[in-house]
Amino acid sequence: MSTPWVLHVDLDQFIAAVEILRRPELAGLPVIVGGRGDPTERAVVSTASYEARAFGVGSGMPLRIAARKIPDAVILPVDAPTYLAASEEVMATLREQPGAVVQVLGWDEAFVGIIADDPEEYARTLQAAVLERTRLHCSVGIGDTLVRAKNATDFGKPRGTFRLTADNWLEVMGERPTQALWGVGAKISKRLAALGVTTVAELASADLEPLAAEFGPRMGPWYRQLGRGDGSNVVDATPWVARGHSRETTYQVDLADPAEIETAARELIAQVMADVVAEGRPVIGVALKVRYAPFLTKTFTRKISETFDRDTVAAEIMGLVARIEPDRAIRLLGVRAEMAMPDDARDGHTPTPSGW
DNA sequence: TCTGGGGTCCTAGGACCC
DNA sequence: TCTGGGGTCCTAGGACCC
Numbered sequence: 131m132s133t134p135w136v137l138h139v140d141l142d143q144f145i146a147a148v149e150i151l152r153r154p155e156l157a158g159l160p161v162i163v164g165g166r167g168d169p170t171e172r173a174v175v176s177t178a179s180y181e182a183r184a185f186g187v188g189s190g191m192p193l194r195i196a197a198r199k200i201p202d203a204v205i206l207p208v209d210a211p212t213y214l215a216a217s218e219e220v221m222a223t224l225r226e227q228p229g230a231v232v233q234v235l236g237w238d239e240a241f242v243g244i245i246a247d248d249p250e251e252y253a254r255t256l257q258a259a260v261l262e263r264t265r266l267h268c269s270v271g272i273g274d275t276l277v278r279a280k281n282a283t284d285f286g287k288p289r290g291t292f293r294l295t296a297d298n299w300l301e302v303m304g305e306r307p308t309q310a311l312w313g314v315g316a317k318i319s320k321r322l323a324a325l326g327v328t329t330v331a332e333l334a335s336a337d338l339e340p341l342a343a344e345f346g347p348r349m350g351p352w353y354r355q356l357g358r359g360d361g362s363n364v365v366d367a368t369p370w371v372a373r374g375h376s377r378e379t380t381y382q383v384d385l386a387d388p389a390e391i392e393t394a395a396r397e398l399i400a401q402v403m404a405d406v407v408a409e410g411r412p413v414i415g416v417a418l419k420v421r422y423a424p425f426l427t428k429t430f431t432r433k434i435s436e437t438f439d440r441d442t443v444a445a446e447i448m449g450l451v452a453r454i455e456p457d458r459a460i461r462l463l464g465v466r467a468e469m470a471m472p473d474d475a476r477d478g479h480t481p482t483p484s485g486w
Numbered sequence: 487t488c489t490g491g492g493g494t495c496c497t498a499g500g501a502c503c504c
Numbered sequence: 505t506c507t508g509g510g511g512t513c514c515t516a517g518g519a520c521c522c
Contacts, residue, residue, distance in 0.1 A: 165490070174490050176522095189522085195487050208490095236493095236522045315520055346497060349519095378491060415514095425489075433514055464491085 135249040136279040136363055137242040138271035139224060139256065142288045144238035145177035147266055148216045149206055160203040162187060162196050167207035169197030172380050176208050180288070213237055216264060223263045227256055231365045241276060243365030253291045278359045280312050299359040304331035311356050318353070321345070333357030371472060375405040376417075378464030384423045385460040395451045398465040399444050406440075411469040413443050418450035419464035427462075443467065 141147065145163045150156045160182035165173025173193045182203055187196045197205060217237040224232045224242055231243035246252045253270040260268050269286040271294065273279030278294040281303060285292035294302060303310065308330060309319040319328075325340050327333050334357035342350035355361055377398045385391050395418075406413055417431040430450040434443075447465055454460070 172488095172490080176490085190489080192487065192489055195489090198487085238522080313520065317519060349496065373494070376492070380490060427517095429516065431515055462490090 132245050132247045134363060135244050135246055135252075136273045136276055136365060137244060137249065137253055137256070138273070138276075138279040138283045139240050139242055139260075140269050140271070140283045140287075141220065141238040142267045142269060143177060143179055144216075144266070145208075145213055146179040146182075148213055149209075150179070151265055152212075156204055160185060160187070160200050161206065162193070162200070162203050163206045163208055164193045164196070165208065167205050169193045169205055172382055216266070219264050220260055220266065220268075223260050224256065227252075227259065230256075231367045233365045233367055234370070241279065241365045243363075250291055250293070257289070257291075273359075273363075275359060275361050275363045276365070277312065277356060277361050281310070281359065294359065296359070300331055300334065303359065304329060304334070306330050308333050308357070313356055314353065318345075322353070330357050372409070372469070373471065374415075374466055374468040375402050375409070376419075376464055376466035377401045377405075378419060378462060380421075380462045381460070385463075388456070391454065391460060391463070392448075392451065394463050395448065395465065396444075398463060399447050402465050402467050403440050403443065406443075406467050406469065409469060411472075413467045414470045415468035416443060416447050416450065417464075417466040417468070418447060418453075419462070419466070420454055420460060421462035422455070423459040423461040425461075 146161045149161060149163060158181060159179070161179040162175055162182050163177050164175040165171055171193065175187060175189055175191045175193060175196050177189060178187045178196070182196075182200060185200045187199055187203075193205070197203065214237065221232060221234055221240060224230055224240055227242070227244075229244055233241040233243075235241065242256070244252055249272045253272060257268055257270060260266060267289045269283050269288055270291045271279045271282030271284075271286060272291060273282050273293070274295045278299060282292045282294035285302070307319060307328060308314045308322050309316065311330060314322070321344060322328070322333065325336070325344060327336050333354060336354055336357070338351055338354060341354055344350065345353060379394070379398065381394070385394060413434060415431060415433045417429055419427065419429050421427045430453055432446050432450060434446065
């Protein structure tokens with residue numbers, strides 16, 4: 131009998147794998163991709179190859195620390211256009227699979243909705259197609275909901291498949307910490323622990339009232355649902371519409387001079403406006419993010435109720451720049467423009483990690 | 487060891503209106 | 505004289521994801 135399934139396709143060490151494709155001599159070596167490839171700069175690791183991960187290096191780690199852990203690692207700069215091109219080929223391959231509904235989640239992952247009676251067989255065919263077309267390996271999580279498919283993928287890595295359904299969810303996930311769930315990070319898992327909830331099974335059977343009191347009427351119930359693996363099984367292929375665009379830069383040397391700060395802000399504004407003009411949608415809000423050294427971040431926002439031209443948008447942002455506290459060194463500046471959404475793109479929705 | 491850059495969504499509190 | 509109750513909008517901040 132054919133039933134609906136959700137597949138979660140995740141490329142194995144995607145960025146590192148793409149780099150190794152064009153430099154095959156790097157295969158088997160600890161490869162780290164991050165920043166401009168210079169470990170003396172302020173930057174973090176985007177992806178580490180499996181060989182590098184064996185030394186404890188992973189995404190998000192400061193490049194400087196990664197280089198210290200693996201002195202002879204190959205450190206490469208991030209080359210976004212190349213990864214995007216590889217990603218588009220992978221996604222095109224997924225869309226060619228019979229009956230596949232594809233929802234892209236990022237460069238290296240997607241949900242694929244299918245109707246099949248043997249989802250493992252479908253997954254293996256899909257993996258072979260991706261490998262043949264792109265020479266990239268992927269892992270596939272199989273589930274009866276989006277959440278279960280997403281969580282299943284880790285158990286299939288690398289190059290394998292794993293199935294999580296209502297039948298084996300608690301058996302497989304129940305004793306794991308809540309942070310293993312997609313959408314529960316360090317902060318939320320700590321607040322859950324304060325309520326006496328440390329495992330997935332405990333979250334799945336927790337009382338709603340304390341959860342709602344702690345996290346609000348929407349997020350409280352949402353977390354318990356995550357703990358159960360329940361939720362939608364609908365894969366949505368609707369093209370993604372950006373809510374806004376932003377640019378931010380961490381300066382290698384902290385900024386202190388007001389003239390320098392103004393120049394930096396104007397550069398970011400020009401970049402963001404270029405993105406917005408390419409979209410052709412009106413700007414309805416702007417924001418300025420400031421990180422004072424060493425690590426205090428502040429955000430100033432300004433909502434705009436009319437459609438403003440680019441000069442007015444720039445002027446609004448410069449008005450926010452004027453609120454930067456003087457006499458404090460600045461490590462990061464970010465500028466963001468929020469755009470009006472098309473009428474049909476703001477339907478009611480349930481809370482979702484990273485917008486699916 | 488010292489923390490990138492691009493996004494998304496939720497919550498709390500104040501202002502303002504009736 | 506003292507201050508209800510509901511609603512909406514805006515701002516700031518927090519948390520998470522890849």
